[in-house]
Amino acid sequence: MSLGLDLLDIGRLERALDRRPRLAERLFTEGERAYAAARVRPGQHLAARFCAKEAVAKALRLEAWSWQDIEVVSGTDGPRIALRGALAELGVSVDVSLTHTGDTAGAVAQVR
Secondary structure, eight states: OEEEEEEEEHHHHHHHHHHOTTHHHHHSOHHHHHHHHTSSSHHHHHHHHHHHHHHHHHHTTOSSOOGGGEEEEOOTTOOEEEEOHHHHTTOOOEEEEEEEOSSEEEEEEEEO
16 A cells, blocks of 8 residues: 655646646546536646646656546545556556645545
């Protein structure tokens, strides 16, 4: 079992997405973008998902990976992580917890 943690200033991500509109397509899956777009402050939710992806990568000790291969899937019982591509072949399960305030987003990932 291993853990990963990541924190991010939400405004920093929002500014980056404003400067480079296609950045969201590179960092987030279609489902993640749709989930965030349905919220009052999409950047807040994207920032939490960015942190989740980073936390998963840290927990898995990844050196190279695709942003599209780690997806935060929202469900009725909370968010879960879906691993895609080569990461799906690792045969691991990942638990995740997301949080955000007005300024900061964070996530913790636990690999089992």
